[in-house]
Amino acid sequence: QPRPEIGGIVGKRQVEGHTCGFHCLESIYEAYGVSPEVALLRERLGVDKPAVAFAKDSMGSIHPDIYRVAWQDGFAAEALDLENPYFKEKLFYHLRGGRVAMALFRKRDSGILHWVILSELKGGKLQIVDSLYAKPYLKPWEAFLDEEALSVIMFSVAEERTPVKIGDFHRKGLLEMNRVRKRLKKRK
16 A cells, blocks of 8 residues: 655656556556556566557556556556646646656657656746666646656545446547547647
């Protein structure tokens, strides 16, 4: 069970090309006092299995699996509706409350989709914990959310543990993946 309060976020270094989402969740779990190893996080996330059969470039963490393992391990994971004009305000208060979020964006240099942790706001900038860098870095928060973010998932400790069907996570995750696909088309 996660602790009610988050400790400091310590980023994990990525050495494999498809593990950014796993490393984000690994850091979030540890900050809440949950052992990723005991939780078998990597295996349960399915990081090393292609999302599309026989397509090696589809390996990594996808929304349905992120929602499922987070809920199973006592977390609430909620994707922000990036089309809602109030989503920035919601994220602002979420981060100010000492919680974290994961964001998916397309790397400008390679075009690859990449997960990072949004850990706090500092003077109008987001502190980003990125598995590709040794230290967190800052980005202007509104520019990142308007121009780069394709998906943002807020994490907190689940207050209520109502029964949920696994299919609900898949449906919710597939809907968010479809929104990401539409956002990618708009930004080409």
